[in-house]
Amino acid sequence: MWFKKKVQAKPEEKLDLPEGLWVKCESCGEILYRSELEKRVWICPKCNFHFRIGSRDYIALLLDEGLLEELDSEMEPLDPLDFPDYKKKLKSAQQSTKLKDGLVYGRAKIGGIPVIFASMDFAFMGGSMGSVVGEKVARAIRLARSEKKPLIIVSTSGGARMQEGIFSLMQLSKTSAELALLAKERVPYISILTHPTMAGVMASYASLGDIIIAEPGALIGFTGPRVIEQTIGEKLPPGFQRSEFMLEHGMIDLLVSRTELRNTLIRLLKIICKVQ
Amino acid sequence: MNGGIYLDFEKPVIELEKKIEELKKLSGVEDEIERLQQQAERLKRKIFSNLTRWQRVQLARHPKRPYALDIINLITEDFIELHGDRRFGDDPAIVAGLAKIDKHSIAIVAQQKGRDTKEKIKRNFGMPHPEGYRKALRIMKMAEKFNIPVLSIVDTPGAYPGVGAEERGQFEAIAYNLFECTLLKVPIVVVILGEGGSGGALAIAHGDKILMLENAIYSVISPEGCASILWRDASKNKDAAEALKLTAQDLLKFEVIDEIIPEPIGGAHTDYQKTAENIKSVVMKNFRELTALPVDELIQKRIEKYRKMGVYKE
Numbered sequence: 001m002w003f004k005k006k007v008q009a010k011p012e013e014k015l016d017l018p019e020g021l022w023v024k025c026e027s028c029g030e031i032l033y034r035s036e037l038e039k040r041v042w043i044c045p046k047c048n049f050h051f052r053i054g055s056r057d058y059i060a061l062l063l064d065e066g067l068l069e070e071l072d073s074e075m076e077p078l079d080p081l082d083f084p085d086y087k088k089k090l091k092s093a094q095q096s097t098k099l100k101d102g103l104v105y106g107r108a109k110i111g112g113i114p115v116i117f118a119s120m121d122f123a124f125m126g127g128s129m130g131s132v133v134g135e136k137v138a139r140a141i142r143l144a145r146s147e148k149k150p151l152i153i154v155s156t157s158g159g160a161r162m163q164e165g166i167f168s169l170m171q172l173s174k175t176s177a178e179l180a181l182l183a184k185e186r187v188p189y190i191s192i193l194t195h196p197t198m199a200g201v202m203a204s205y206a207s208l209g210d211i212i213i214a215e216p217g218a219l220i221g222f223t224g225p226r227v228i229e230q231t232i233g234e235k236l237p238p239g240f241q242r243s244e245f246m247l248e249h250g251m252i253d254l255l256v257s258r259t260e261l262r263n264t265l266i267r268l269l270k271i272i273c274k275v276q
Numbered sequence: 277m278n279g280g281i282y283l284d285f286e287k288p289v290i291e292l293e294k295k296i297e298e299l300k301k302l303s304g305v306e307d308e309i310e311r312l313q314q315q316a317e318r319l320k321r322k323i324f325s326n327l328t329r330w331q332r333v334q335l336a337r338h339p340k341r342p343y344a345l346d347i348i349n350l351i352t353e354d355f356i357e358l359h360g361d362r363r364f365g366d367d368p369a370i371v372a373g374l375a376k377i378d379k380h381s382i383a384i385v386a387q388q389k390g391r392d393t394k395e396k397i398k399r400n401f402g403m404p405h406p407e408g409y410r411k412a413l414r415i416m417k418m419a420e421k422f423n424i425p426v427l428s429i430v431d432t433p434g435a436y437p438g439v440g441a442e443e444r445g446q447f448e449a450i451a452y453n454l455f456e457c458t459l460l461k462v463p464i465v466v467v468i469l470g471e472g473g474s475g476g477a478l479a480i481a482h483g484d485k486i487l488m489l490e491n492a493i494y495s496v497i498s499p500e501g502c503a504s505i506l507w508r509d510a511s512k513n514k515d516a517a518e519a520l521k522l523t524a525q526d527l528l529k530f531e532v533i534d535e536i537i538p539e540p541i542g543g544a545h546t547d548y549q550k551t552a553e554n555i556k557s558v559v560m561k562n563f564r565e566l567t568a569l570p571v572d573e574l575i576q577k578r579i580e581k582y583r584k585m586g587v588y589k590e
């Protein structure tokens with residue numbers, strides 16, 4: 001049975017962010033005041049870099065009253081391959097993030113419009129997709145289909161989770177298959193890409209949105225830049241695989257600053273769902 | 277068929293076979309030849325019934341292993357290759373087309389590696405670009421239009437990790453194939469022939485039945501990639517192959533694949549003809565079963581199959 005819980009973002013749960021009073025911007029190197037950054041939803045005032053934030057932050061930022069009626073919150077990963085150190089890594093990720101795995105989903109409202117909302121956590125093993133993430137995405141899609149509510153997924157991921165081997169790869173098939181059924185019922189799906197969204201997640205549900213929105217400066221692609229550099233034997237140009245680059249190459253619909261994300265979603269949903 | 281290229285664990289057999297060839301030039305040694313042939317056979321059986329995962333990786337990547345076109349030419353009567361994605365270009369790492377197999381019409385999409393240096397470069401080592409995946413989808417949609425089943429042959433180290441591939445949406449090409457193949461109204465039978473390299477393989481491996489050759493591999497990441505992440509040492513690829521559980525035998529146990537296609541003792545590279553016969557007989561059996569299903573049931577079963585994939589606790 002599903003588990004009903006209300007989650008509201010609290011500042012002390014910003015677990016994916018650097019500790020301390022001062023924070024260095026990973027993009028421009030500027031040293032910034034932590035409290036100042038918090039007020040600016042973790043956007044660098046100097047270069048507009050969007051720091052990584054967690055699912056709790058997106059719940060607070062995007063959903064009406066910052067509320068998510070979370071489902072399947074107790075679902076947990078197993079270790080089907082008996083993979084070296086996986087159990088240990090899971091335990092430590094669960095302790096440090098206070099999450100069971102890298103994705104939460106449930107029912108919510110945005111601008112009064114009921115939606116199914118899912119959001120990933122990079123802090124949980126690099127947002128990697130194993131069986132739990134894949135199954136929760138699949139269930140979120142099925143729920144959106146059965147309740148005919150728009151689906152919104154905020155993605156951030158390094159790709160499929162190596163430690164679950166072939167089962168992780170199969171989540172690409174599983175989630176894409178559910179999206180084919182969702183599309184057949186003409187239920188809208190908005191995919192939001194945040195820094196970084198790569199590999200297996202990009203090669204499945206994250207790039208199958210009717211509308212794909214990306215935050216500025218997010219790394220988006222299939223193969224990571226280091227592997228590409230090793231393969232071609234040269235340095236990649238600045239900005240390669242960033243969201244601005246992907247917009248230019250026709251891979252995303254919109255580039256939206258974090259501060260405008262909620263408003264943009266409301267405007268889009270009002271048009272798609274034909275409400276005033 | 278072994279022309280000078282062999283793996284370390286094949287060596288004892290190769291040496292015995294060489295000795296037999298030399299003895300054949302002499303007369304009056306028939307008994308000795310007979311004895312050595314039996315010994316070689318026993319040795320081969322012994323080695324090939326106890327392969328480690330890493331040895332299977334080596335067999336899957338064997339430079340003499342049959343590639344997609346070798347198999348296509350042996351199992352089909354009239355293969356007509358069709359080119360291009362109608363969007364950007366033609367990717368030689370993927371061959372696609374129409375064919376007759378035992379008088380039945382089929383469509384084929386396949387990843388193709390190159391044998392010599394020139395062909396390796398032409399085929400980009402079997403690593404497709406987005407236009408390759410889009411060509412494959414175009415041919416699969418054509419198959420749907422003409423109501424003919426699809427045979428997909430997988431053999432790739434992975435999707436090409438390059439600048440153009442990213443610019444043209446490698447991720448989108450893979451995702452869209454999975455999306456579109458879900459509701460394709462004709463059967464899709466997939467054969468993992470050699471290497472099934474992650475998302476680059478999966479892009480043409482989303483179908484009704486997943487068949488895998490006895491010594492093929494299929495994995496979320498290469499053993500080398502896994503080893504460099506886990507132990508920061510790509511030379512620990514043997515340990516990584518063990519950890520990843522990437523063999524046909526592992527995947528059948530996990531119920532991720534449906535059937536193993538046996539290889540001749542000594543590996544697929546020692547007998548292309550026999551390998552092709554084995555592939556053909558299993559593929560045809562699956563086509564017969566799948567084409568007998570009503571379309572709705574075919575698609576429903578395909579969806580259910582992917583719904584079941586994954587291991588978690590609630």
Ligand SMILES: [Zn+2]
Nearest residue numbers: 025028044047
């Ligand atoms: Zn900055």
